[in-house]
Amino acid sequence: MSVKPQYQGADRKQLQSVLRDAGFRSTEGRLALLAELKQSNKPLSVEILASHIGSRLDEANVYRALESFAQAGIARRVDLQHGHVHYEFAHGDDHHHIVCTSCDKVEDFAGCEYDRLAETALKQTRNFAKVTNHSFELFGLCNSCAT
Numbered sequence: 001m002s003v004k005p006q007y008q009g010a011d012r013k014q015l016q017s018v019l020r021d022a023g024f025r026s027t028e029g030r031l032a033l034l035a036e037l038k039q040s041n042k043p044l045s046v047e048i049l050a051s052h053i054g055s056r057l058d059e060a061n062v063y064r065a066l067e068s069f070a071q072a073g074i075a076r077r078v079d080l081q082h083g084h085v086h087y088e089f090a091h092g093d094d095h096h097h098i099v100c101t102s103c104d105k106v107e108d109f110a111g112c113e114y115d116r117l118a119e120t121a122l123k124q125t126r127n128f129a130k131v132t133n134h135s136f137e138l139f140g141l142c143n144s145c146a147t
Contacts, residue, residue, distance in 0.1 A: 015035055015038070022073070029057040033056075033057065037087060040089070042088070042097075042106040043088040044088070045086050046066060069087070073090055076088050078137070079137065080137065096110070096112055099137060099140075100139075100140065
């Protein structure tokens with residue numbers, strides 16, 4: 001069964017531009033992978049991404065492409081504490097995730113006050129001069145699981 005591309009027209013051109021600007025060739029596999037990341041409302045695992053894009057890339061190539069995307073800054077690695085990494089489209093906003101430890105529901109939130117937190121952390125260490133990146137996830141129970 002062949003999976004049809006979920007990206008057309010202007011969206012396809014935008015994805016091609018994102019890939020080229022990051023130094024990648026715009027192949028069908030990369031376009032499909034980036035489209036899946038962009039369309040998802042939550043971080044996805046390599047396994048799920050590989051199943052969504054069908055025969056365009058196998059799981060090993062999906063992983064390699066995602067790692068390259070993360071290094072280039074067009075995807076982000078997210079640790080939802082499921083024993084494997086998840087990935088999401090790096091769409092520029094500084095958002096983070098809250099994860100239900102019972103049902104694995106994931107929601108985005110904004111406002112970690114990164115600058116203040118980084119400054120506080122640097123004041124508490126003698127061995128670091130600069131914070132260059134951050135990752136911040138919260139874990140708890142969603143409304144359904146808490147009742």
